[in-house]
Amino acid sequence: MTFWLPVATYAGKGAAEERGLEWKQLSAEQQHILAPLADEWPKIEAPRRGKWIEIAKRYPKMTPQQQERLQSRMKQWASMSPEQRTQVRDRYKKLKEMPPEKREAIHRRWKEYDALSEEEKKSLRQAHPPRSAPASGKL
Amino acid sequence: MNERELAESVVRKLDEGLESVPAGTLYRLRLARGAALSRAHLGASASWRSPDAPRLLGRRLLVPVFGLILALSLLIVWHQQSTTQPDYAELDAQVLSDELPVTAYLDTGFEVWLHHHATD
Numbered sequence: 001m002t003f004w005l006p007v008a009t010y011a012g013k014g015a016a017e018e019r020g021l022e023w024k025q026l027s028a029e030q031q032h033i034l035a036p037l038a039d040e041w042p043k044i045e046a047p048r049r050g051k052w053i054e055i056a057k058r059y060p061k062m063t064p065q066q067q068e069r070l071q072s073r074m075k076q077w078a079s080m081s082p083e084q085r086t087q088v089r090d091r092y093k094k095l096k097e098m099p100p101e102k103r104e105a106i107h108r109r110w111k112e113y114d115a116l117s118e119e120e121k122k123s124l125r126q127a128h129p130p131r132s133a134p135a136s137g138k139l
Numbered sequence: 140m141n142e143r144e145l146a147e148s149v150v151r152k153l154d155e156g157l158e159s160v161p162a163g164t165l166y167r168l169r170l171a172r173g174a175a176l177s178r179a180h181l182g183a184s185a186s187w188r189s190p191d192a193p194r195l196l197g198r199r200l201l202v203p204v205f206g207l208i209l210a211l212s213l214l215i216v217w218h219q220q221s222t223t224q225p226d227y228a229e230l231d232a233q234v235l236s237d238e239l240p241v242t243a244y245l246d247t248g249f250e251v252w253l254h255h256h257a258t259d
Binding site (some may be wrong): 051 | 242253
């Protein structure tokens with residue numbers, strides 16, 4: 001019956017979308033941009049594959065530095081849990097809402113922290129997490 | 140002869156003729172009148188229950204059913220578009236290309252470090 005055509009079409013498309021685009025179905029440019037994810041691609045579910053393809057569309061508009069950062073973090077991002085990704089997104093949004101000087105201060109603190117030895121970092125991680133850090137310094 | 144007189148004359152002639160109509164013809168006329176009246180009554184009191192009713196009812200249902208199917212189709216199209224999560228793609232692209240690495244947001248050591256230096 002023609003009335004059920006949209007539903008039937010959706011059901012058929014849904015089955016195809018459940019699998020998502022296979023790696024070999026991506027264009028050469030998409031494969032180049034998403035190269036760090038090549039091994040993980042079969043394990044990535046369809047909606048997230050779609051999202052990565054969307055990200056790849058934005059790649060050409062980025063600066064070379066941003067492109068490098070994006071590619072170097074892809075694999076790690078893909079291996080994170082959905083909860084971790086949500087946490088990062090939420091904290092990123094909070095950071096973006098901060099005044100530029102506070103954002104700069106946090107970036108500076110990160111460079112300082114990153115320069116610490118692994119022992120020092122480990123010691124800080126083992127410390128009790130702050131219960132209520134001041135808004136200016138908390139991500 | 141005016142109009143009223145003419146009508147009375149016609150009625151009188153008809154009444155005279157009625158007496159000479161055969162009994163069989165009167166019976167058939169009575170049956171035909173009864174049948175005509177019952178058809179007229181049925182049409183006036185129960186028009187939507189006429190033999191055409193199911194077809195009419197089907198036509199009346201067609202519009203809401205079609206509307207429902209249209210709404211369902213639009214919902215499906217919206218759902219398909221929303222599953223690509225373009226907003227997440229934009230946000231994730233920003234997060235991943237930002238100066239601050241993603242590990243910074245999850246590193247509890249960095250959180251403590253920030254806390255220690257919050258008053259500086």
